[in-house]
Amino acid sequence: MTVPVLQINQVSKRFGHYQALSDINLTINQGDIFGLIGENGAGKTTLMRLITQLSPLQQGQITLLGATGQHYQQALSHVGAIIESPAFFKKLTVAENLKLCAIQHGLPASPLVKQTLAFVGLTAKANTKAGHLSLGQKQRLGLGLAILPQPDFLILDEPINGLDPEGIIEFRQLLKQLNQERQTTILISSHILTELYQVSTRFGFIHQGRLIQQLSKAELDEANQAGVLITTSMVAQAAQILDQAHYKSLQVLDDQHLLVQQVDVNPAQINQLLVSAGVAVTAINQRAGSLEEYYTSLLKKEGRQ
Amino acid sequence: MMINQIRADFYRQRHTWGCYLTVLLTIIFSAVITARESVGGIMINGTDLLQRLESSRWTVLSGLQSATLSSSVLLYGYLGIFVIVVGYEFSQSTYKNTLISRISRLQFIIAKFLTLFLDLLRLVLLYYLTAFLTGKIAGRAWGESLPTLLGHLGMMILTVAFFMNVIFGIGLLLLILTHSTVIAAVVIAVWPLLISLLGMATKWSWLKYFDFMGTAQQITTQTLVTIKFGPIIGTSVGLIIVIIVGSTIAIRHQEL
Known part of the structure; x- marks a missing residue:
């Protein structure tokens, strides 16, 4: 049985005269890795910001893990996200940033920090200040902060931007591992379409604020004669x-x-x-x-x- | 979630050397002004007391009173705490991580406000305790019976921390409205001076309700008539409510 994690109905967003999103309808089911594809300014980040309530919803309805309205905030506690770029305290070490995240969520830090460090491959960098990490390591820390509370739904906005080829492969493996081992549903956007193809099970194409098509990987392969x-x-x-x-x-x-x-x-x-x-x-x-x-x-x- | 946020903010401060530097500077500043019997700061109504302090033999009590007259200087020193607790959240966009969790916007604002108050309370406590101990180490008389003096000490700590936090609250509201740590920090730093200058230039009597550091000085040096105490406290509490509600509404409607 498919369980919807996210249902977006007739969502529109306007910034002044600019129509950023128009009548978006989208459903992401449990276990999906949903690849969101679109050019710059198509509305991918805006949609993700609406889902995470970083941008106020103007029109339409978003149901997250079955919750709307007053219960939405509660549902957000089951979501991990990297929107635009990973955010962390540069002067704290990697482990301190993760411990801070555990405290914020009221979770026991000692096992979770260690597990997360190992999962994202930053154990060796645990005591390095976050500001001193390489771009790829910063993305890993961002992912670590997003997954530490063990979310059911992960939202990743361009998470592989700036990663070297090796980093991209490792990041892909991490996402697949999360999806398979923890049954985490993932919404991911990226400009690197080959990579998105490798990792996603479903795709949504967004163009000029409209979701023009949704299809599964099998449907895509069929259409492409793969x-x-x-x-x-x-x-x-x-x-x-x-x-x-x-x-x-x-x-x-x-x-x-x-x-x-x-x-x-x-x-x-x-x-x-x-x-x-x-x-x-x-x-x-x-x-x-x-x-x-x-x-x-x-x-x-x-x-x- | 609000308690978790406060705990997280204190965890972060424990790992920031700027917080330890602030503690050290508080102790040094308090010890120096008390030991050297020097008073400095922005004040309009403290001149009588200042003259009394200069002409009389210093006691532990007069040391505490002089610490109050110099307390406006603490605002500059404690700007660092404001930047660490609230400014970094916005300059490094970490508020996104916080707000994508179970914490509501209102809880987030209240947590920040309470963190700032608790920070100011412990720093001001340290400031006065240093003044108290320095006075005693210097061999000065209490100036009052010890229980009365301790009562004054408690009153001074609470009053200065409370009114200082009102100014920090204004900074918090401005930071959320403008997302600029610089604007918020500048307003906090110039607030006492700005109100004093405006008061002198315009003679608007209602400005006294916003002269928070002046009010703190008057209450703790017992120059403010008890009858005026209520409206001033009422204005400050009202302003705190406006700050919290205003910040929450602003952050709810912002593109973060």
């Missing part, structure tokens, strides 16, 4: 063999190409299966779904409308 592309002169036979072997979503593209629209299959196994059945395979390639391509084509469509 999967394993087989080149062979015996397409019909290959399709029959794979069908009998219970491969799903087989698509004959032309008389030379067959697409297995599944991203979690092993091309080597397919190759072995076909060759052993006497099908000559000319080429076999893993085709990744490109979020950039999909996003660009979506924007072009929007531009035409």
Whole structure:
């Protein structure tokens, strides 16, 4: 059963004459890693600020963990967030910042600080002043502060900005770990779409203050024809063999190409299966779904409308 | 949540060297002015007492009274505490972490106000205790019976801390309205002088209700007639309510 963590209904936001958000409707379910995609000024941060009440709601309704109105503040205690940039006291050490966070939430500091330091990989930097950390380490500390109270819902606004490639990979692993081990639902925005594709299970595209599309990763992959592309002169036979072997979503593209629209299959196994059945395979390639391509084509469509 | 916030603020202060420096400066300042029998500060109504202090032999009581006359100087010294408790939250945007939690805007403001009051109370306590001990170490007479003197001491500590906190409260409201620590700190620093100068220039009698440090000096040096005490305290309490409610409304409607 899907349990909604966040429901946004008809939310609009205006700054003077500027319409920042228009009639946003969005639902994020428990366990989702929801990637929010949009160009600068599209309204991603504004939406996140509305959810966290850092910006007053003007129109519409937001339900967080089943709570609205007076109970919303209570629900916020189950949310961790990094909005715009991680905030911490620069003159306190990493461990002191985390302990301060534990005190603020009325939580026992001793086990949580240690666990969080280990989780975000900052144990070695525990006694370093936060102001002396590298950009990547600051992002980790920001994440540590957000996850220390063990939130059910994590909101991350551009958390991988400025991270080096190694840092990005580590950050991705941290998010997946949080989602899988602690069942934390995550709303994340990023300009690095390849990274967002790697980590997210659902996507929302926001353009000029409007949420123009929401779709799951499977839907995105289908739209992008992601999967394993087989080149062979015996397409019909290959399709029959794979069908009998219970491969799903087989698509004959032309008389030379067959697409297995599944991203979690092993091309080597397919190759072995076909060759052993006497099908000559000319080429076999893993085709990744490109979020950039999909996003660009979506924007072009929007531009035409 | 409010208590947690106050505990967190004190934890942060325990790990900030500026707080220890403030404590040290308080002790040094108090000890020096009491030992050297020197008085300094911004005052309008304290001149009579000042003349009395200069012409008479100093006792422990007169040491405490002179400490009160110099207490306006403490405002400058304690600006650092204001910056640490409230200013850093806004300059380093850490209020975002705090407000995305169970604490309400009203609880956040009250917690900050109470933290400032508790800080001022313990610093002013230290200031007067140093003056008290310095006077005694210097071999001076009590100047009053010891129980009466201790009563005066308690009254002085509470009064100076309370009125100083009203000025800090004005700073808190300004900081929330403007998000500028500089504006808030400047207003706190110049408030006694500003009110004094305005009072001299305009002769507006109602300004005395906003001369918080002057009132503290008059109450603690027993020059303020008891009958005037009520309206002045009432104005200050009313102003505190306006500060808390105003700050809460402002922060609720702001883009943070």
